[in-house]
Amino acid sequence: MFSEADAYERYMGRWSRLLAPSLVEFSEVREGDAVLDVGCGTGALALTVRDATKTVEVTGIDPSAAYVAEARERNADPRLHFATGDAQALNFSNAQFDRTMSLLVVNFIPDRERALREMIRVTKPGGIISAAVWDYGEGMQMLRVFWDEAVRLDTAAATRDEAHMPLCKKGELAAAWRHAGLYDVRETSLGVTLRFGSFDDYWEPFRLGQGPAGAYVAQLPRERQTELGQRLRRRLLGAEPDHPIELRASVWAVRGTKAPSGGGR
Numbered sequence: 001m002f003s004e005a006d007a008y009e010r011y012m013g014r015w016s017r018l019l020a021p022s023l024v025e026f027s028e029v030r031e032g033d034a035v036l037d038v039g040c041g042t043g044a045l046a047l048t049v050r051d052a053t054k055t056v057e058v059t060g061i062d063p064s065a066a067y068v069a070e071a072r073e074r075n076a077d078p079r080l081h082f083a084t085g086d087a088q089a090l091n092f093s094n095a096q097f098d099r100t101m102s103l104l105v106v107n108f109i110p111d112r113e114r115a116l117r118e119m120i121r122v123t124k125p126g127g128i129i130s131a132a133v134w135d136y137g138e139g140m141q142m143l144r145v146f147w148d149e150a151v152r153l154d155t156a157a158a159t160r161d162e163a164h165m166p167l168c169k170k171g172e173l174a175a176a177w178r179h180a181g182l183y184d185v186r187e188t189s190l191g192v193t194l195r196f197g198s199f200d201d202y203w204e205p206f207r208l209g210q211g212p213a214g215a216y217v218a219q220l221p222r223e224r225q226t227e228l229g230q231r232l233r234r235r236l237l238g239a240e241p242d243h244p245i246e247l248r249a250s251v252w253a254v255r256g257t258k259a260p261s262g263g264g265r
Contacts, residue, residue, distance in 0.1 A: 002208055003066065004064065004066040005066045005067055005069070005070035007208035007210050007214075008067060008210055009042055009070075010205040010210075011205035011208060011210035011211060012104065013041065013044060014194060015104075015142075015192070015194060015249060016041060016042075016044035016104060017044045017048070018192040018193075018194060019044075019132065019251060020044045020045045020047075021048055021052070022190040022192070022253070023045065023101060023103055023130065023132050023190065024048055024052060024101075026188065026190065026253050027101055027130040027255055028128060028255075029049055029053065029056060029099055030056075030098075031053055031054060031055045031056060032055050032056065032098075033056045033057075033099050034056075034097045034098050035049055035056055035057065035058045035098065035099045035100070035101060036058075036090075036092070036096075036099070036119075036122060037049075037058055037059065037060040037061070037102070037103075038061060038087045038090075038100060038105060038106075038115070038119060039087060039103070039105030039106075039108075039109075040060030040061060040062045040067070040082060041062055041067050041105075042070040042071050043060060043070070043071030043074050043075060044103070045060075045103045046058040046060040046071065046075075046080050047071075047074060047075060047080070050075070050077050050079060050080055056079065057079045057080070058079065058080050058081070059080075059081045059082075059083070059092075059097075060081070060082045060083075061082075061083055061085030061086075061087070062082075062084065062085070063085070063087075064084070065084050068083060068084050087102070087109050087119070088110070088118060089118065090119070090122050092122045093122070094121055094122065095121075095122070095123065095124045095125060095127075096122050096123075097122055097124065097127065098123075098124055098127045098128075099123075099130070100119045100122060100127070100129045100130075101130050101131065102119070102130070102131040102132075103131070104132060104134060105131070106131045106173075107134075107165050107166050107167045107168060112166065113179075113180070116129070116176065116177070116180045117180065120180060120181070120182065124258070125258055125260045126258060126259075128255050128257055128258075129177070129255070129256055129257075130253065130255035130256075132190065132251040132252065132253040132254075133165075133167050133168050134165075134168060134249065134251055135168060135170075135189065135249075135251060135252055136161075136162040136165050136168045137163040138250075139189070139191070139250030139251070140162075140250070141247040141248050142202070143213060144163075145232065145235055145236065145247075146213050146232065147160075147161040147162065147163065148235075149232050149235055150213075150216065150228060152231070153227060153228055153231060154224070157216060160216050162212050167252075168252065169252075171187065172252070173187055173253075174186075174254050177255075180256075181259070182258060182259075183257055183259060184256065185254065186254070186255050186256075187254045188252075188253050190251050190253050191248060191250040191251075193246055193247070193249070194249065195244055195245070195246050196244060196245040196247065197244055198242050198243070198244065198245075199233050199242050199245065201245075202232070202236065203229050203233070
């Protein structure tokens with residue numbers, strides 16, 4: 001039996017670790033910065049900042065106590081702090097952080113505009129607010145393959161396809177950042193490739209109930225789960241015996257600067 005944190009790690013944590021260095025570089029994290037990691041999960045982004053710097057302090061918050069506990073377990077550096085918290089009501093003072101970052105989270109927040117306002121509030125004037133979201137429609141092969149086959153098996157699954165997620169299309173993150181009053185807004189695509197050791201290494205994490213795809217699998221009858229797994233196997237392996245699989249993925253990443261005067265709604 002996998003814990004909630006272990007299930008997340010198998011399903012999405014390994015992707016987060018691959019993406020984190022690119023977002024840190026894009027966000028121009030500098031020595032001496034105070035960084036807030038919104039939706040820190042099991043700590044991939046915060047730990048990447050730790051390993052890439054000597055003096056940066058990172059505070060990570062996540063609504064999942066299980067994820068926060070796992071992040072704490074992975075870290076012994078006093079520069080990192082993890083706590084449960086709500087992105088829509090950050091428990092921090094105004095202008096506390098030099099960089100506020102969020103990896104693969106903002107599209108899941110119920111009130112995204114409120115969360116972005118909170119991220120701006122706690123960032124210092126002249127500081128950078130950045131985020132990254134999967135390009136679900138075209139750039140995330142692990143999920144694109146999954147949903148293509150799920151919909152072929154069950155047309156009703158189309159409404160659950162993550163391609164319909166907010167902020168996942170080109171220009172949407174940048175528009176949200178500009179609407180919030182940030183300036184020097186830049187959006188770019190960041191990509192990574194993950195190697196799965198086998199077909200089961202790809203398929204089994206979906207059966208652990210993580211994310212929209214995992215929730216969809218969890219509610220399927222066992223025979224439909226088996227059929228979907230067989231379809232995915234044929235899609236990824238064809239008639240070949242089991243072997244490692246490499247899948248690419250890309251995110252839309254955005255960054256914006258809070259006005260030196262403290263602007264930003």
